[in-house]
Amino acid sequence: MTPDPIQRFTSSCRHCGHKFKHISFAVPIVGQEPGKPDSRVSELVKVFAAHLHRKHSEEYAGAGIAAQQLSNGTTGFWMEQKLMFGLAVLVRFEHEDPILRMIVDATRLVLHRMTRRATLDDATLLDRVARLELSNGDQAKVVELCKSLRDFLMETPQVPQNQIVETPQ
Numbered sequence: 001m002t003p004d005p006i007q008r009f010t011s012s013c014r015h016c017g018h019k020f021k022h023i024s025f026a027v028p029i030v031g032q033e034p035g036k037p038d039s040r041v042s043e044l045v046k047v048f049a050a051h052l053h054r055k056h057s058e059e060y061a062g063a064g065i066a067a068q069q070l071s072n073g074t075t076g077f078w079m080e081q082k083l084m085f086g087l088a089v090l091v092r093f094e095h096e097d098p099i100l101r102m103i104v105d106a107t108r109l110v111l112h113r114m115t116r117r118a119t120l121d122d123a124t125l126l127d128r129v130a131r132l133e134l135s136n137g138d139q140a141k142v143v144e145l146c147k148s149l150r151d152f153l154m155e156t157p158q159v160p161q162n163q164i165v166e167t168p169q
Ligand SMILES: [Zn+2]
Pocket: 013, 014, 015, 016, 017, 018, 051, 055, 056
């Protein structure tokens, strides 16, 4: 028997452990236009959503409610609803595929940036630290610490270059 040259990964339901096999997201889709969203993500969301609908109706309803809440009953938010629903479904599964995990996290980050209420710009931060009347050396250290804490909590650092996956041509 010849080994399967296409790498496959498993996603497991966090509620019942049911496993789904899928082709690695590193494998390009034949005919996929560069820069277009990977249609396999929405295909997987459909499969996972069907599983939740059949086996875990409460969690399935939760995903739908989360998506509905985002639109607040108004129309024209289909993109956000789709993102929210997809994410609410995807986080209910454990994904082996590192690229799929990255896609899920990038989606979460988009929603986080769209919805977070707190911001702290450099000028406000510097002003607040200046009011502490610290020595110049201590002030610089506190500013650096506050900036790194802010960036960590707001997830502002960019994705390291080596984690960016190029779309195959
Ligand atoms: Zn399940």
